[in-house]
Amino acid sequence: MKSRFAPSPTGYLHIGGARTALFAWLWAKKEQGQFILRIEDTDRERSTQASVDAILDGMKWLGLDHDEGPYYQTDRFDRYKTVVQQLLEEDKAYYCECSQERLQVLRDELMEKGEKAKYDGHCQHKNLTAGVVRFRNPSEGNVIFSDLVKGEISVHNKELDDLIIARSDGTPTYNLTVVVDDHDMDVNCVIRGDDHINNTPRQINLYEALGWGLPDFAHLPMILGGDGARLSKRHGAVSVMAYRDAGFLPEALLNYLVRLGWSHGDQEVFSIDEMIDLFDLKDVNKAPGSFNQDKLIWLNQEYIKSADIDHLVDQLDWHLNDQSIDISNGPDITNVIDALRERSKTLVEMAQSMKMFYQDFDQFDEKSAKKQFKPAAEPIIKALIDHYSKLEDWSSAAIHDVVKTVCDEQSVGFGKVGQPFRLALSGTGNAGSIDIVAELVGKDRTLARLQMALDYIAQIDN
Ligand code: GLU
Numbered sequence: 078m079k080s081r082f083a084p085s086p087t088g089y090l091h092i093g094g095a096r097t098a099l100f101a102w103l104w105a106k107k108e109q110g111q112f113i114l115r116i117e118d119t120d121r122e123r124s125t126q127a128s129v130d131a132i133l134d135g136m137k138w139l140g141l142d143h144d145e146g147p148y149y150q151t152d153r154f155d156r157y158k159t160v161v162q163q164l165l166e167e168d169k170a171y172y173c174e175c176s177q178e179r180l181q182v183l184r185d186e187l188m189e190k191g192e193k194a195k196y197d198g199h200c201q202h203k204n205l206t207a208g209v210v211r212f213r214n215p216s217e218g219n220v221i222f223s224d225l226v227k228g229e230i231s232v233h234n235k236e237l238d239d240l241i242i243a244r245s246d247g248t249p250t251y252n253l254t255v256v257v258d259d260h261d262m263d264v265n266c267v268i269r270g271d272d273h274i275n276n277t278p279r280q281i282n283l284y285e286a287l288g289w290g291l292p293d294f295a296h297l298p299m300i301l302g303g304d305g306a307r308l309s310k311r312h313g314a315v316s317v318m319a320y321r322d323a324g325f326l327p328e329a330l331l332n333y334l335v336r337l338g339w340s341h342g343d344q345e346v347f348s349i350d351e352m353i354d355l356f357d358l359k360d361v362n363k364a365p366g367s368f369n370q371d372k373l374i375w376l377n378q379e380y381i382k383s384a385d386i387d388h389l390v391d392q393l394d395w396h397l398n399d400q401s402i403d404i405s406n407g408p409d410i411t412n413v414i415d416a417l418r419e420r421s422k423t424l425v426e427m428a429q430s431m432k433m434f435y436q437d438f439d440q441f442d443e444k445s446a447k448k449q450f451k452p453a454a455e456p457i458i459k460a461l462i463d464h465y466s467k468l469e470d471w472s473s474a475a476i477h478d479v480v481k482t483v484c485d486e487q488s489v490g491f492g493k494v495g496q497p498f499r500l501a502l503s504g505t506g507n508a509g510s511i512d513i514v515a516e517l518v519g520k521d522r523t524l525a526r527l528q529m530a531l532d533y534i535a536q537i538d539n
Contacts, residue, residue, distance in 0.1 A: 078104075078105065078108035078109070078110025078111070078265060078266065079105065079110050079111045079112075079113060079262070079263050079264050079265055079266070080101040080102070080104050080105045080110065080111075080112055080113070080264065080266045080267075080268055081101060081112065081113035081114070081115055081146075081259070081262065081264050081267070081268075082094075082097060082098040082101050082102070082112070082113075082114055082115070082136075082141075082143075083115040083116075083117050083255065083258075083269070084098075084116065084117065084132050085116075085117045085118070085120065085123075085124065086116055086117075086118050086124045086125060086126075086128035086129040086131075086132060087120065087123040087124055087125070087128055088128055088131075089128065089131040089132070089135065089316040089317070089318065090131055090132045090134075090135030090136065090316065090317045090318070091315045091316055091317065092300060092308060092315050092316075092317065092334070092368065093270060093299065093300050093308060093315075094132075094317075095135065095139060095141075095317045095330070095334055096297070096300060096334045096337055096338065097268065097269055097270055097297055098136065098139075098141050099139070099141060099331060099334050099335060100268055100295075100297060100335075100338075100339070100356075100358075100361070101266075101268040101269075102141045103335070103352055103353055103356040104266060104268060104295075104356070104358060105144075106353045107353050107354070107356055107357075111144040111145060112141075112142075112143050112144050112145075113143060113144065113145045113146050113148065113262055113264065114136065114143035114145070114146035114147040114148070115146055115147065115148045115149075115150070115258060115262070116129055116132070116146075116147050116148065116149045116150065117150050117251070117254065117255070118149055118150055118151050119150045119151065119248060119249060119250075119251070119254055121151070121248075129147075131316070131318065133147065134318060135316075135317035135318055138317065138318065138321055138327055139317065139327050139330065139331060140327055140328075140331075140349075145262070148258070148262070150254050150258065153254070153257075153258070154248070154249070156257060156261070157243075157249035157253060157254055157257055158243075158247065158249070160253065160257050160287070161210055161242055161243045161249060161253065163287075164210075164212065164242070164286065164287070165210065167286075168213070169212065169213050169286045170210050170211060170212050170213060170242060171200060171201060171202075171203075171204075171205070171210070171211055171213060171239075172200065172203075172205035172206060172207055172208040172209070172210055172211075173196075173199070173200035173205065173208050173209050173210070173211045173239075173241075174200060174205055174207065174208035174209075175196075175199055175200060175208075179199070180196070183196075183197055193236065195236075195238050196211070196238050196239050198239060201213070201239070207245070208245055209241045209243065209244055209245050210241065210242050210243040211239040211240060211241055211242065212239060212240045212241075212242050212253075212279075212282070212283060212286070213239060213286075214234060214237045214238065214239050214240060214279070214282055215234045215282060216234055216235065217234060218233075218234055219231045219232060219233050219234065220232050220233075220234065220237075220278035220281050220282060222277065222278070222281060222291070222294060224274070224277075224294050224295060224296055225266075225293055225294065225295035225358045225359070225361075226271075226295045226296055226297060226298070226358060226361045226363065227271070227274070227296055227363060228363075230274070230277075230278075232278040234282075236278075237278060237279055237282070238279075240252055240279050242283075251276075252276055252279050252280055252283065253283065255276075255280065256280050256283045256284055256287070256289075259292055260284070260287070260289045264292055265292045265293060266292055266293045266294075266295065267292045267293065267294050267295070268295045268297065268358070269295075269296060269297065270296065270297055270299060271296040271297060271298055271299060272299065273296065274296045277294055277296070295358050295361070297338060297361060298338050298361075298362060298363060298364055298365045298366065299365045300337055300338070300365065300366050300367070300368055301365045301366070301367045301368065302367070302368055303367065303368065303369065303370075305367075308368050312368065317330070321395070322399075322425075323423060323425060324377075324396065324422075324423025324424035324425030324426060324427070324428075325373065325377050325423060325424070326377060326380045326381065326384065326392055326424070327392075328348075328349065328380055328384075329373065329376045329377040329379070329380040329381075330373070331349065331352070332345075332346060332347055332352075332376050332380070333372065333373045333376050335347060335352050335356070336366075336372075337366035337367075337368065338361055338362050338365075338366040339356065339360055339361050339362065340360065340362070341355045341360065345376070346376065346379060374422050374423070377422060377423060378421070378422050381418050381421055381422075381423075381424070381427070382418055382419060384418075386411050386414060386415070389414050389418070389424075390410055390411065390414070392424060393410075393414070393424055393427065393428060393431075396424050396425060396427070396428040397428055397431070399428075400425075400428050400429065400432070402428060402431055402432055402435055402436065403435060404431070404435050406435065407434050407435040407517075407519075408434055408517040408518075408519070410431075412517055413431055413434050413517055414427070416509055416510070416513050416514060416517060417430050417431065417509060419509065420509055430503075430507060430508070433502065433503045433504060433505075433508065433514070433518065434514075434517055434518055437522065437525070437526075438504040439529075440504070441500060441501075441504050441505075441529075441530070441533060442500070442504060442505045442506060445500050445505065445506040446500065446533055449496050449497040449500045449506070450497060450500070450530055450533045450534045450537070451534070451537075452534060452537075453493075454493075454497045454530075454534060455531065455534050456487060457483060457487055457489065457493060457494055457497060458497060458498075458501065458527055458530050458531050458534070459531065460483045460486060460487060461479065461480075461483055461494070461498060461527055462524060462527045462528065462531070464479045464482065464483065465479060465520065465523060465524055465527070466524060468520070471516060471519070471520045472516060473510075473512040473513045473515070473516040474512070476511075476512040476515045476516055477512040480494050480495065480498065480511070480512070495511055497530060498511055498515075498527075499511050499514075500530070501526045501527050501529065501530040502514055502515055502518055502523065502526055504526075
């Protein structure tokens with residue numbers, strides 16, 4: 078069993094491509110087969126090295142490793158030429174020199190008559206020796222195949238053009254290269270987006286003309302944006318790496334992608350092993366899936382809560398760099414992650430919240446400060462400073478006891494102490510359990526920040 082992912086490097090790896098790659102990868106894993114990565118870069122004008130890199134980066138980040146490749150079609154031009162030559166020699170293909178103008182006139186005429194725009198076979202019997210090469214498509218009968226997702230599909234050969242398989246400069250076209258590659262690379266299950274389903278009958282005719290056995294085909298339904306239109310840039314970040322940048326974990330994105338067009342009962346959370354175990358092309362939906370950002374965020378949160386700590390440390394690395402957070406001077410990052418993981422929707426948020434543990438700030442969030450640092454808070458903060466400067470055992474339990482003592486001494490409820498304390502510690506008011514945060518922030522920094530809160534109050538007093 079061999080499947081493949083065959084992207085054209087004309088842009089980054091987008092969500093639709095990643096979903097196709099995931100399904101092909103899962104199928105190979107499930108069948109204990111091989112997964113090939115093939116870069117379809119024959120369109121030299123639109124293919125770029127930057128896109129190749131973006132695809133490789135995206136696949137790597139998602140952990141969709143390949144057993145073979147990456148193969149590059151531009152390395153295989155000689156092979157394609159040989160196949161085109163063979164088809165010409167066997168009269169299964171012919172040269173055509175129809176001009177663009179002639180083809181345009183033909184198209185317009187057919188369209189006007191309400192017919193399908195299709196090549197009329199003008200050069201079929203001219204025995205030309207130059208021009209584009211067209212495949213002699215059978216004119217009778219149907220092409221019938223059983224798609225593993227869509228079921229039986231039948232197309233009459235009358236519907237199919239004499240397809241161009243090589244341009245006049247000799248370079249091969251997609252439908253030829255894909256057939257040659259899938260055959261040569263022993264791919265026996267072609268899994269791809271259903272935007273290619275119209276190509277499949279043409280490709281089947283090519284396989285047959287070449288006397289090659291057919292692979293299975295599975296065409297995946299497209300992905301729609303929330304508004305029902307095909308998912309595109311308009312719907313926000315669609316590049317896989319943009320999700321990394323926005324703070325998603327790769328396994329959360331994979332889990333999200335696997336549910337776009339596939340389901341197993343009403344289960345929502347799947348580990349990679351479970352996906353491999355349960356995935357079946359038979360269960361892929363025929364109807365398009367709709368992208369739902371809220372669900373992705375929910376999954377991400379679930380994964381952040383339960384992920385292995387070392388994995389989170391690895392995944393956070395990029396974000397710490399991105400937000401210029403140096404963790405060498407401060408608490409152990411694993412303790413900080415544990416303090417924050419219950420309340421972080423994304424790694425971007427988590428990294429933002431990490432700043433309070435590693436960076437001092439010189440300003441409080443203005444709106445929160447106006448609310449929390451009123452003159453009434455002054456004796457409370459003074460009392461906290463007083464107790465904490467004497468506290469030897471800088472543990473969350475002892476820190477918590479002090480908060481309780483101050484509540485009693487000042488005859489106020491917990492909120493009156495906790496809220497200004499939280500703002501003093503975090504600068505933003507956004508922090509989890511204050512005793513744990515204070516323990517991790519450390520005694521000196523805690524005292525300095527409480528003093529800064531006092532200074533703030535003194536300055537509004539005047
Ligand atoms: N290179 C094609 C694309 O990016 C995919 C070809 C295929 O999967 O057959 O759309």
